[in-house]
Amino acid sequence: MQHRTGGCLCGAVRYVLKSEPHTSAICHCTHCQKQSGSLFSINLFVNEADYEQRGQTMVFEDKGDSGQPSYRHFCGHCGSPVITKVAMMPGQVIVKAGTLDSLDGIQPPQTEIYTDRAAGWLELVQGARRFARSP
Numbered sequence: 001m002q003h004r005t006g007g008c009l010c011g012a013v014r015y016v017l018k019s020e021p022h023t024s025a026i027c028h029c030t031h032c033q034k035q036s037g038s039l040f041s042i043n044l045f046v047n048e049a050d051y052e053q054r055g056q057t058m059v060f061e062d063k064g065d066s067g068q069p070s071y072r073h074f075c076g077h078c079g080s081p082v083i084t085k086v087a088m089m090p091g092q093v094i095v096k097a098g099t100l101d102s103l104d105g106i107q108p109p110q111t112e113i114y115t116d117r118a119a120g121w122l123e124l125v126q127g128a129r130r131f132a133r134s135p
């Protein structure tokens with residue numbers, strides 16, 4: 001398999017995924033809305049060992065509903081959100097799907113969370129499991 005690649009808008013941060021994401025989820029929470037400047041984020045979960053990054057990200061320490069920190073990594077030059085690491089999920093890297101160079105073969109998200117915050121006119125993904133908050 002050819003490894004997936006991605007990076008921020010300006011190219012200062014680049015990464016390689018050495019395996020396919022094992023899960024994907026759309027998050028409609030207000031923090032993802034604020035950070036992305038859009039209405040939701042599409043998160044791809046990969047094992048930390050399979051994520052290789054070149055270039056430094058800046059980190060914003062956020063806090064989830066659980067009270068546990070989540071570390072939102074973004075490019076300090078262009079501002080693209082790139083990955084998040086969550087204290088509750090050690091060993092996992094959550095990659096923002098929009099930073100991939102190609103979406104070819106990426107499956108639709110299996111889960112949508114924080115749907116109680118989703119814009120009312122958004123079509124939800126067919127077949128996805130939905131949670132008003134987190135699972």
Ligand SMILES: [Zn+2]
Nearest residue numbers: 008010075078
């Ligand atoms: Zn950048």
